Amino acid sequence: MSEFISKKDLLTWLGQLMEERNLVAPTRVDDLLLFSKIDQVEDIVFDFDNTTLSPKEWFYPSSETLFYVEQKDGQTELIPAVIEKETAIFGIRPCDAQGMAMNDFPFLEEPADDLYRQHRDKTALIGLACITACPECFCSSMGSGPHDPANVDILLTEVADGYIAQVLTDKGKALLPDNLLTTADVSSPPAPVLSEVPSDGIAEKMRQAFDEPFWDRLADRCIHCNICSYVCPTCYCFDVRDYTDKERIERVRSWESCQSPGFTRIAGGHDPRSTKGSRLRQRFSHKLLYFPRQFGALGCIGCGRCVRACPVNIDIREIIQDVQQLEVKSEA
Amino acid sequence: MKPENPLLPYLSTLQELIDLTPDVKLFRLELNDPDIREGFDYKPGQFVFVSAFGVGESPFGITSVAHHKAGVDVAIRRVGTVTNALHQLEPGATVGVRGPFGNYFPLDEYKGKNIFIIGGGIGFAPLRPIITTVLDYREDYGDLVIINGARSPQDLVFAPEFDTWAASPKTKLELTVDAGNENWTGRVALIPSVVSELKLSPQNAIAITCGPPIMIHFTLIELRKLGFADNQIITTLEGKMKCGLGKCARCNVGDKYVCKDGPVFSMEQISQLIEQF
Numbered sequence: 001m002s003e004f005i006s007k008k009d010l011l012t013w014l015g016q017l018m019e020e021r022n023l024v025a026p027t028r029v030d031d032l033l034l035f036s037k038i039d040q041v042e043d044i045v046f047d048f049d050n051t052t053l054s055p056k057e058w059f060y061p062s063s064e065t066l067f068y069v070e071q072k073d074g075q076t077e078l079i080p081a082v083i084e085k086e087t088a089i090f091g092i093r094p095c096d097a098q099g100m101a102m103n104d105f106p107f108l109e110e111p112a113d114d115l116y117r118q119h120r121d122k123t124a125l126i127g128l129a130c131i132t133a134c135p136e137c138f139c140s141s142m143g144s145g146p147h148d149p150a151n152v153d154i155l156l157t158e159v160a161d162g163y164i165a166q167v168l169t170d171k172g173k174a175l176l177p178d179n180l181l182t183t184a185d186v187s188s189p190p191a192p193v194l195s196e197v198p199s200d201g202i203a204e205k206m207r208q209a210f211d212e213p214f215w216d217r218l219a220d221r222c223i224h225c226n227i228c229s230y231v232c233p234t235c236y237c238f239d240v241r242d243y244t245d246k247e248r249i250e251r252v253r254s255w256e257s258c259q260s261p262g263f264t265r266i267a268g269g270h271d272p273r274s275t276k277g278s279r280l281r282q283r284f285s286h287k288l289l290y291f292p293r294q295f296g297a298l299g300c301i302g303c304g305r306c307v308r309a310c311p312v313n314i315d316i317r318e319i320i321q322d323v324q325q326l327e328v329k330s331e332a
Numbered sequence: 333m334k335p336e337n338p339l340l341p342y343l344s345t346l347q348e349l350i351d352l353t354p355d356v357k358l359f360r361l362e363l364n365d366p367d368i369r370e371g372f373d374y375k376p377g378q379f380v381f382v383s384a385f386g387v388g389e390s391p392f393g394i395t396s397v398a399h400h401k402a403g404v405d406v407a408i409r410r411v412g413t414v415t416n417a418l419h420q421l422e423p424g425a426t427v428g429v430r431g432p433f434g435n436y437f438p439l440d441e442y443k444g445k446n447i448f449i450i451g452g453g454i455g456f457a458p459l460r461p462i463i464t465t466v467l468d469y470r471e472d473y474g475d476l477v478i479i480n481g482a483r484s485p486q487d488l489v490f491a492p493e494f495d496t497w498a499a500s501p502k503t504k505l506e507l508t509v510d511a512g513n514e515n516w517t518g519r520v521a522l523i524p525s526v527v528s529e530l531k532l533s534p535q536n537a538i539a540i541t542c543g544p545p546i547m548i549h550f551t552l553i554e555l556r557k558l559g560f561a562d563n564q565i566i567t568t569l570e571g572k573m574k575c576g577l578g579k580c581a582r583c584n585v586g587d588k589y590v591c592k593d594g595p596v597f598s599m600e601q602i603s604q605l606i607e608q609f
Contacts, residue, residue: 066340067340069386071426106579115339236581237581238574240339241388242388251389258581263572263582264572268409
């Protein structure tokens with residue numbers, strides 16, 4: 001027996017959640033599938049593989065004011081931004097939920113990032129297990145899986161006429177009205193089978209491949225458009241700038257990409273990572289070598305978005321495979 | 333007393349602004365909140381972010397020492413947007429200070445040793461707290477040799493202190509410039525060749541260097557030729573950074589962050605970094 005919620009009850013419940021907090025869910029925006037704030041539950045898309053952009057925007061917005069500077073009568077005051085309202089994200093995939101858990105490592109490491117922590121504390125995750133997968137998906141090779149309940153508060157799995165509900169945390173429990181879930185004699189459908197990517201031992205192989213000409217060759221075709229970082233749930237590098245609008249000054253954080261020329265250029269002009277090869281190597285080394293060394297987990301969750309988005313077909317699955325083989329060659 | 337939000341600066345007042353060179357000014361800053369000021373401790377080698385509100389913030393090595401209890405000094409060269417804005421400020425202006433960040437020179441480990449300070453241009457600034465500390469606790473340390481180099485005589489930082497340094501016991505000051513002028517009677521030589529000429533002895537010694545990458549590169553070669561082991565050569569690195577907390581992921585060198593694993597590294601540590609800059 002499993003806990004169960006009918007499709008109709010789910011919609012009613014989501015409607016209630018929408019009244020009391022921000023409800024964020026997959027929606028169709030032009031030809032893109034994006035997590036958006038929901039005003040009517042009819043806008044929610046239930047039938048999708050994964051969204052075009054990851055839900056990281058809702059924890060770590062592409063552009064967000066850190067604090068305001070108010071200057072009045074020769075006095076200066078700093079007013080930090082505060083996240084007031086609770087949010088529930090419906091429809092987050094297990095891979096993306098794992099991505100957010102990966103972002104917790106740098107952002108919540110003490111001293112924790114205040115705004116990120118506020119977003120994280122005030123947001124509950126209602127996950128949707130994957131019944132089908134994109135051709136580019138490889139989450140099961142990166143420590144997660146299509147039905148992975150590890151990083152959501154509630155996981156729903158679609159079955160005939162409704163969803164199996166797994167309530168996984170107190171935060172998830174608090175979202176549910178009493179008696180909403182029933183029990184039903186249904187079992188979970190099989191998880192989709194994903195292509196395997198040889199990620200075992202990749203950190204060590206990345207270390208060995210670090211000085212190989214492989215990276216410069218691969219980067220030849222990179223046009224540093226940064227789309228890989230933009231769509232990635234675990235790319236978290238940022239920039240901070242001040243903006244002045246009439247009397248008010250804001251300090252704003254925004255996403256930045258290590259693929260940008262000038263990402264590491266310091267005042268005076270010195271740029272330690274001035275070649276495309278060194279920048280491309282940085283992106284993959286950060287995810288597959290540095291992050292594992294720093295936090296004990298891979299920094300890629302296998303959502304496949306960068307593979308789909310890259311205009312020149314730079315494919316992290318191929319890179320992992322190639323790097324694994326580079327070592328085989330040098331041993332031969 | 334740390335604020336809950338580590339990206340929120342402490343409001344501070346620019347107490348005094350001193351011209352060090354045509355494009356370097358010394359900023360004497362005081363944190364406004366007396367409680368925070370009291371608890372604001374820092375060590376030689378650490379850095380702070382200084383904000384020009386409305387323009388931005390940048391990291392700067394602290395040039396003062398905490399035990400003088402006279403605020404926070406930073407020497408800022410006018411080179412980018414933020415530093416240009418800071419140079420426009422007048423005493424009394426409100427700025428932001430975040431920090432202190434990073435590790436520090438382990439001066440306790442240098443006690444009893446001869447210390448060689450080798451700084452080029454504005455890279456000399458973060459080395460000044462070592463000199464101040466050694467001179468304040470002179471009996472704790474061995475000989476002190478200070479090599480301060482710059483492009484031209486007017487670019488040598490901390491000139492008002494040269495006489496005091498040179499007159500201190502067991503202390504030698506060597507000034508050098510890339511190109512002299514009609515009033516300059518001192519050395520005209522690149523820093524690495526001064527290091528070579530002085531035949532600094534690695535015996536019971538620590539060499540601490542900071543400056544432009546090219547200067548550090550050749551200074552390192554000379555120090556190694558003189559017999560210095562990599563664990564006797566210390567430097568402090570610079571990196572593009574936005575947070576100082578190991579979060580913005582801008583200043584990494586391999587799996588280490590300049591902001592929190594550094595900025596102070598021995599050459600032994602640097603040679604073990606995955607990425608070489």
